[in-house]
Amino acid sequence: MNYGYTYLAAARCDAGVRYSDQVSEGMISVRIGPDERMVCVGAPDYFAQHGIPETPQSLSEHTCINLRLSTHGVLYAWEFEDENGQEIRVKV
Numbered sequence: 716m717n718y719g720y721t722y723l724a725a726a727r728c729d730a731g732v733r734y735s736d737q738v739s740e741g742m743i744s745v746r747i748g749p750d751e752r753m754v755c756v757g758a759p760d761y762f763a764q765h766g767i768p769e770t771p772q773s774l775s776e777h778t779c780i781n782l783r784l785s786t787h788g789v790l791y792a793w794e795f796e797d798e799n800g801q802e803i804r805v806k807v
Contacts, residue, residue: 755793771795771805779807 722739723731738744755774757767768774774793782791792804 755795771803774805774807777807781807 723742724739732747733744755768755771757777761778765777768777771793779793783789784791790806792806795803795805797803
């Protein structure tokens, strides 16, 4: 799978699908679906051996799978939201 960012206009594409924060300046966007909610999951055997993380911050003590986007060059920080709607970013 290629997670590289393609500039749709430069690639002469007629249409593309992006998350809202990845729309290039000057592009026209139309919502095609509702907001997507992601979840954090793990294998039962892993949790039996290492315990279940109690907070997003405790994930830094666990073995997690990261994603490196070619547009950023760094590991993607996992994004969470607390009960007050405040964003929490955790580098795992």
